[in-house]
Amino acid sequence: MRVLRAAIAAFVFLTGWMPAPLGAQAPIGVALERRLADELRLQIGDTLRLGPSPDSLRALARVEAIYDPAPDPSTVMRDDRRMRMHLPDLAALLGQPDRVDRFGVVLQPGVSDSVAAARLNELAFGYRAYPSAEIAAGSSRTFEVVSRFHKAIAVITIVASAVFLLCIMLLKVEERRLDAAVMRFVGVRRRTIVGALVLEAAAIAVVGAVLGVGFAVIASWVTNAYYQQRFATALIFSRVTFDIVLFGTVLSIVLGVGAGALAAWRLAGTKPMALWSRT
Amino acid sequence: MSSLGGVRQLLRHPLRSVLSILGIAVASAMLLDMVMLSGGIEVSFAKLLLSRGWQVRVSPKGTLPFDTEATMPGATTLLAALRADASVAQAGPVLGTAVYARPSWKPDSLVALFGYGIEPGAQALYEVTAGTDLRRGDQDGVLVGDVVASRLRVQPGDTLVVVGRLDPQLAASGIERRLVVRGVVRWLYDYRGQPSIGTVLPVMQSLAKSRVQDPASVMMVRLKDSVSTADAVARLRAALPAVEVRSVEDLVVNFRERLVYFRQLALILGSVSLVVTVLLIGTLLTITVNERLAEIATLRAIGVQRSSILRQIFLEGMTLVGLGGSIGMVLGLVTARQLDAILTSFPGLPAAFSFFVVRPQEVLIAAAVLFVTGALAGLWPAWLAARAPIAATLRGEAT
Numbered sequence: 001m002r003v004l005r006a007a008i009a010a011f012v013f014l015t016g017w018m019p020a021p022l023g024a025q026a027p028i029g030v031a032l033e034r035r036l037a038d039e040l041r042l043q044i045g046d047t048l049r050l051g052p053s054p055d056s057l058r059a060l061a062r063v064e065a066i067y068d069p070a071p072d073p074s075t076v077m078r079d080d081r082r083m084r085m086h087l088p089d090l091a092a093l094l095g096q097p098d099r100v101d102r103f104g105v106v107l108q109p110g111v112s113d114s115v116a117a118a119r120l121n122e123l124a125f126g127y128r129a130y131p132s133a134e135i136a137a138g139s140s141r142t143f144e145v146v147s148r149f150h151k152a153i154a155v156i157t158i159v160a161s162a163v164f165l166l167c168i169m170l171l172k173v174e175e176r177r178l179d180a181a182v183m184r185f186v187g188v189r190r191r192t193i194v195g196a197l198v199l200e201a202a203a204i205a206v207v208g209a210v211l212g213v214g215f216a217v218i219a220s221w222v223t224n225a226y227y228q229q230r231f232a233t234a235l236i237f238s239r240v241t242f243d244i245v246l247f248g249t250v251l252s253i254v255l256g257v258g259a260g261a262l263a264a265w266r267l268a269g270t271k272p273m274a275l276w277s278r279t
Numbered sequence: 280m281s282s283l284g285g286v287r288q289l290l291r292h293p294l295r296s297v298l299s300i301l302g303i304a305v306a307s308a309m310l311l312d313m314v315m316l317s318g319g320i321e322v323s324f325a326k327l328l329l330s331r332g333w334q335v336r337v338s339p340k341g342t343l344p345f346d347t348e349a350t351m352p353g354a355t356t357l358l359a360a361l362r363a364d365a366s367v368a369q370a371g372p373v374l375g376t377a378v379y380a381r382p383s384w385k386p387d388s389l390v391a392l393f394g395y396g397i398e399p400g401a402q403a404l405y406e407v408t409a410g411t412d413l414r415r416g417d418q419d420g421v422l423v424g425d426v427v428a429s430r431l432r433v434q435p436g437d438t439l440v441v442v443g444r445l446d447p448q449l450a451a452s453g454i455e456r457r458l459v460v461r462g463v464v465r466w467l468y469d470y471r472g473q474p475s476i477g478t479v480l481p482v483m484q485s486l487a488k489s490r491v492q493d494p495a496s497v498m499m500v501r502l503k504d505s506v507s508t509a510d511a512v513a514r515l516r517a518a519l520p521a522v523e524v525r526s527v528e529d530l531v532v533n534f535r536e537r538l539v540y541f542r543q544l545a546l547i548l549g550s551v552s553l554v555v556t557v558l559l560i561g562t563l564l565t566i567t568v569n570e571r572l573a574e575i576a577t578l579r580a581i582g583v584q585r586s587s588i589l590r591q592i593f594l595e596g597m598t599l600v601g602l603g604g605s606i607g608m609v610l611g612l613v614t615a616r617q618l619d620a621i622l623t624s625f626p627g628l629p630a631a632f633s634f635f636v637v638r639p640q641e642v643l644i645a646a647a648v649l650f651v652t653g654a655l656a657g658l659w660p661a662w663l664a665a666r667a668p669i670a671a672t673l674r675g676e677a678t
Contacts (some may be wrong), residue, residue: 054340054521133363136575141626156614160305164555167298171566
């Protein structure tokens with residue numbers, strides 16, 4: 001049935017709107033997905049012809065509703081167009097009455113879904129009963145793979161960012177060699193110099209982290225706007241959560257302060273004359 | 280001033296040089312991976328579809344091959360029409376449907392399988408790895424994939440009980456056939472772990488209880504060598520308006536559209552990698568130049584040419600890029616394998632498909648982009664060093 005429903009959707013999509021001949025049988029009522037209605041320039045009350053193949057568009061249908069489908073990540077990449085009709089109308093159209101793809105079953109309160117599915121599966125051939133959780137797990141496999149890919153990319157990005165941050169902090173602190181030498185000459189203690197440099201590194205890391213969060217929020221907004229428009233969906237593609245912000249900020253500050261402390265410690269351990277002569 | 284001056288300068292600050300090289304290595308690894316990802320999807324898909332040299336696919340109107348369970352009725356007539364076309368060298372029908380098998384050790388249970396109905400002399404779906412191929416019109420033979428062979432413990436010569444469409448109202452199987460395993464095959468388009476079997480088309484149609492409609496899921500077409508694929512596809516489309524005629528190039532375009540996300544991700548992350556490289560090289564060289572302004576001014580004062588200074592700073596940057604990039608290319612190839620292993624675990628993806636395809640041109644493109652970017656990043660600090668005012672710099676150092 002799913003096959004045939006898909007085929008019908010495809011034929012409607014491909015054949016477009018066709019005028020209904022005068023004196024035809026009473027049209028069946030259909031509901032069109034908004035994208036399909038827009039593409040075929042159909043409005044409520046318009047008629048079209050449907051059929052199981054392009055050369056047998058024998059059924060007259062009237063658009064009775066136009067609907068926005070519920071956002072579904074599993075179909076977002078597909079370019080299918082869908083329409084809905086009453087089951088007996090579809091069965092008659094296909095010439096295959098009394099057939100369905102699947103049944104949805106609501107169990108009595110307290111009944112285990114897996115036990116009920118096992119019992120139903122023992123009753124007869126020809127179908128397979130699944131608990132909803134099992135179907136959800138199966139259909140979310142794609143997203144699990146994408147999620148694993150994102151995590152792997154995130155690890156590489158974090159390594160690159162960490163090295164970049166370490167390098168920049170090292171350079172930033174080393175730029176203060178002359179200042180450190182002068183401070184040492186006038187009697188400022190090493191601990192004070194290290195403290196000042198670490199504080200400076202921390203300030204830079206905090207400012208960088210705040211800017212980074214701002215950039216992430218803008219990038220996330222652009223990503224959502226682009227993909228929602230691209231796939232005509234209300235799905236959220238990118239979300240900057242509190243946990244992500246916290247993770248990014250803490251990582252930046254820890255790396256920044258760590259790198260700053262390392263470089264400051266090296267600088268404070270160098271003799272003032274060596275710092276002054278820039279050897 | 281020798282060209283090795285750049286390397287010597289890097290050795291004066293080993294920690295910062297090592298960190299910069301590491302940063303460039305990770306960034307170039309990411310760049311290489313993203314270059315491979317952006318082109319690999321198409322290359323791998325086209326290679327997979329063309330692996331047996333069949334350039335055209337015919338599927339139900341409005342669908343891609345095996346994208347839905349839709350079928351084309353009247354396969355025999357359609358096949359005859361295709362074979363009658365002057366540009367077609369060979370055409371073969373394929374029907375895909377769900378079937379079941381009874382394990383010999385537990386005949387009251389059923390194992391769900393995917394069944395291919397094919398015409399043995401005209402197919403591009405499998406390679407025989409053990410036993411023999413089906414004969415034309417072989418009504419009693421079946422081919423099994425490795426997965427089925429091991430799961431049902433069958434080998435060539437064994438008998439396999441295949442059950443077709445099940446009837447829930449009768450609480451029994453609708454049709455059952457005892458078939459002899461002729462051979463074990465490798466199904467070219469199957470996903471990992473897909474339990475597939477193949478029979479001649481009429482047998483599979485009978486198992487699907489659709490012999491009367493004579494359906495096929497897809498027709499595979501091989502064109503004659505001298506024929507232009509685009510011309511042949513256009514002619515077949517005009518001749519067969521009730522079905523979808525697509526060349527492998529068309530299918531690749533459709534596939535690209537579906538996986539547009541990965542190409543865009545590759546573009547964004549590749550660009551970020553380049554920005555990181557530019558910032559690293561630019562920052563390091565600028566700070567190095569600032570630190571050595573007095574030294575550079577002295578060199579200029581004793582007669583060292585501006586071009587020589589420019590070359591040295593530039594070479595310092597290129598050394599960073601060269602070392603970091605070389606490590607990054609190796610790192611990129613290693614990480615690409617890991618990332619590919621993740622992405623190829625997508626459900627329903629052919630096992631032979633790959634997202635990251637290693638080709639010399641991809642490595643060359645990544646290396647060239649990296650070197651050009653690195654060179655541009657090093658030019659500004661090098662220009663600053665070469666243009667440093669000699670007298671003012673020396674006076675500033677002295678006071």
